[in-house]
Amino acid sequence: MADVAARVGVSRQLVSLVMSDRPGPSAATRQKVLRAAEEVGYRADRAARLLRRARSRQVGVLFTMEHPLDVHLVEAVYPAAAALDYGVVLSALLSTRGERESIDDLLGLRCEALVLIGLSAAAPAYLATIAAQVPVVEIGQRTGVEGTDSVRTADADGVRQAVDHLVGLGHRAIAHVDGADLPGAPERRQGYTEAMRSHGLDAFVDVIPGDYSEESGARAARALLARDRLPTAVVASNDRCALGLLETLVRAGVHAPGDVSVVGYDDSRTARLSFVDLTSVRQDASLMARIAVGCAAERLDEGRAVSRHVVLEPTLSVRGSTGPPRPGAP
Structure with a gap:
């Protein structure tokens, strides 16, 4: 601050007023002080200011x-x-x-x-x-x-919207990759089971253990691929889980939405990428x-x-x- 004051030819107190954006100095003086501060590389000590x-x-x-x-x-x-x-x-x-x-x-x-x-x-x-x-x-x-x-x-309502959308497309065999006890996961699981039952699809309720990671989606995909018949749709616990699921299915020659429809949760930037194009519940x-x-x-x-x-x-x-x-x- 002393260096800035000496460069402009003003007092340290005036420089302090300018750097604290307080009233007093004229507009022309402010510009001179700010220009000098930039030239000498001066930055206000925010930590010291907070302590005061x-x-x-x-x-x-x-x-x-x-x-x-x-x-x-x-x-x-x-x-x-x-x-x-x-x-x-x-x-x-x-x-x-x-x-x-x-x-x-x-x-x-x-x-x-x-x-x-x-x-x-x-x-x-x-x-x-x-x-x-x-x-x-x-x-x-x-x-x-x-x-x-x-x-x-309202996580339960978000998954209900996903299930309603899939049922509206004609799906019945809809699985859900669970998010275990992670924040929001119990509510999403509840929303899935309640939505399936409200559509009379109790016999098709299918909860697969998982979490909010790509690896859990990949594990779920491998478990589904080991079955005699794939579900027609999957609601994943979040977008990361959905991406792991999609990647593993594609490597096995199973594609969305032709073979299996997939819905994520969060509507992340990745979900919006043109080559991912993931249907997702938006927060x-x-x-x-x-x-x-x-x-x-x-x-x-x-x-x-x-x-x-x-x-x-x-x-x-x-x-x-x-x-x-x-x-x-x-």
């Missing part, structure tokens, strides 16, 4: 790097936070880095609220302790821990992020104390991976 402030106005985001939807949500959190004058601090959950360590890092960086994206539930007692310290908003799940907020998609990542950050801001800026749980309706994006059942299919 009574409030950090930082939202901590805990996420995994395994699922495409998590990436979409992180991207959407930034503009949502900026619109409410909050910054964002990220902390990734890794195989070598647990939830407690990741959350402690965010709290150590003076984050005023935490947004947890699509995680399996941390120990409820621990999460309750954190929620008593700072606002906690879950995206993609609702653990029910006291003091937390949540925003998620609105941008809206989920805006609501989550808004929930945190309501608690911090308005003093809201009552928990808020928002459930959004999904939509089905129909593409080329689904079509009528193959001739002669059950």
Whole structure:
């Protein structure tokens, strides 16, 4: 800052006003200071500035790097936070880095609220302790821990839409690759079985164990290929699972939608690629992020104390991976 002041011929205090975007300096002086700062490579010390402030106005985001939807949500959190004058601090959950360590890092960086994206539930007692310290908003799940907020998609309804679509095309033998106990998976499994029964297809209910990975889709495909007869359609637990399923089926000479129709979940960017063209249940990542950050801001800026749980309706994006059942299919 002293170097910038000397270069322009002004005081350090004036440079501080310009770099903090506070009133006082004229427009011409601001331009001179900013140009000099660029020339000498000066950048404001944000960490020091945060330490001087009574409030950090930082939202901590805990996420995994395994699922495409998590990436979409992180991207959407930034503009949502900026619109409410909050910054964002990220902390990734890794195989070598647990939830407690990741959350402690965010709290150590003076984050005023935490947004947890699509995680399996941390120990409820621990999460309750954190929620008593700072606002906690879950995206993609609702653990029910006291003091937390949540925003998620109506997963059961999303899979019902997928089954309804397939039944409307004439399918009966519709299988579901399960997501085990991962966030949203039990609801998707429930939506599948309820939709099948509502169409009178109890005898065709077919749940295949899996998870949210490509490998689980590949395993499911191999299990189906080992049967005497393939189902005419499969609803996968998410897009990654659907991609593993499709790839393994194609290698075996089975194609979608001519032989088997396939539906994913999340409507990721990969699903929209022209050579994938995957029918998928869409979750609105941008809206989920805006609501989550808004929930945190309501608690911090308005003093809201009552928990808020928002459930959004999904939509089905129909593409080329689904079509009528193959001739002669059950």
